Amino acid sequence: MQIKFASYNIHKAVGLDRRRDPERILTVLREIDADVVALQEVDRRFGRRMSALPLDAIHTTTDYVPVPLSMKPDSLGWHGNAILVRKGIDLLEAEAVPLPVLEPRGAIRADLSIEGHRFRVVGMHLDLSGLRRRLQVRSVLAHVDGCESDVPTVMMGDLNEWSAGGGCFREFHEPWHVLAPGRSFPSRRPLARLDRIIVSQQWSILGTNVHHSPLAAIGSDHLPVFASLELPKK
Numbered sequence: 001m002q003i004k005f006a007s008y009n010i011h012k013a014v015g016l017d018r019r020r021d022p023e024r025i026l027t028v029l030r031e032i033d034a035d036v037v038a039l040q041e042v043d044r045r046f047g048r049r050m051s052a053l054p055l056d057a058i059h060t061t062t063d064y065v066p067v068p069l070s071m072k073p074d075s076l077g078w079h080g081n082a083i084l085v086r087k088g089i090d091l092l093e094a095e096a097v098p099l100p101v102l103e104p105r106g107a108i109r110a111d112l113s114i115e116g117h118r119f120r121v122v123g124m125h126l127d128l129s130g131l132r133r134r135l136q137v138r139s140v141l142a143h144v145d146g147c148e149s150d151v152p153t154v155m156m157g158d159l160n161e162w163s164a165g166g167g168c169f170r171e172f173h174e175p176w177h178v179l180a181p182g183r184s185f186p187s188r189r190p191l192a193r194l195d196r197i198i199v200s201q202q203w204s205i206l207g208t209n210v211h212h213s214p215l216a217a218i219g220s221d222h223l224p225v226f227a228s229l230e231l232p233k234k
Contacts, residue, residue: 001117001231002206006034007156007195008224009125012041013052016188016218022053024219026061029084032211032224036112037064037084038123040158043075051076063087067094067110079106081123081157089114097122097143099136107140111151117231118149124157126168133161133168141171152202152231158222159196175201181225182210187217195225204230 008029013022029037044050053076058064064084068091069077076082078096085091090113097107107124122140126133144153155176161167164180172178179197183190190210197208206228216223 001114002228003036003114003119003231004034004226004228005036005038005121005154005156005197006032006211006224006226007038007040007123007158007197008032009040009158009195009220009222010042010052011220011222012044013220015220020052021219022057023061024215025053026057028211028213028216028219028224029062029064031213031215032226034226035086035089036121036154038121038156039077039082039084040123040125041080042077042082043080058084067091067108069094069096069108078108079125081106081108081125083108083110083121083123085110085112092118097124097140099139100132101127101136105136107136107157109143118151119231120144120147120151120153122153122155124155124159126157126159126161128160130167133159134171137168137171153200154203154227154229155198156196158194160194161196162192162194164193172198177201177205179205179208179227181208181227184210184223184225186221187219187223190223195222197225197227199227199229202231204232206230
């Protein structure tokens with residue numbers, strides 16, 4: 001059972017050319033061709049918090065279905081976080097994950113199933129403050145530990161952590177494995193590995209990478225990252 005996961009901070013679909021271009025973001029998502037995608041900064045910050053990606057365009061131009069988590073009628077996600085799943089993947093349950101916040105940050109969790117294989121996905125966008133990030137990671141881990149079933153889990157998002165292995169990464173002990181797909185920020189000349197994927201011990205890691213393409217280089221200030229993972233047969 002091979003599943004491809006991706007994380008992408010889309011910067012509200014505003015690219016380096018200062019144009020808001022949702023179709024460009026959707027094209028990048030089609031390029032990545034992941035099975036499950038965690039998006040950050042998917043909703044506009046003010047007013048009605050409208051989604052930067054039109055829902056009808058997602059349904060008609062991609063193979064994805066958004067996990068229903070919006071607390072506002074015009075939004076796609078929760079505090080800018082959203083999860084897209086490929087059509088044919090079953091949604092079992094989903095909810096927002098409470099975080100200690102000063103900034104508009106958040107996390108979301110979805111339990112999914114493919115051919116009877118249940119797995120869990122957490123998408124998150126963490127604070128700029130180092131101390132706040134560590135507290136937020138603890139909150140996410142506590143939430144996952146409190147879930148009724150213990151299933152293979154993938155956590156991913158923009159962690160805003162510039163340290164290679166310190167900072168909030170110290171909160172991830174066994175059985176968690178922090179993956180560093182590569183430098184993803186800023187997108188024009190990437191220097192930092194801000195976008196990470198964290199996996200539980202049940203997964204076999206087939207490969208990770210940063211998605212580089214002409215559109216991805218200008219579509220947002222972050223590049224997408226992805227990981228191809230495998231579950232053992234039941």
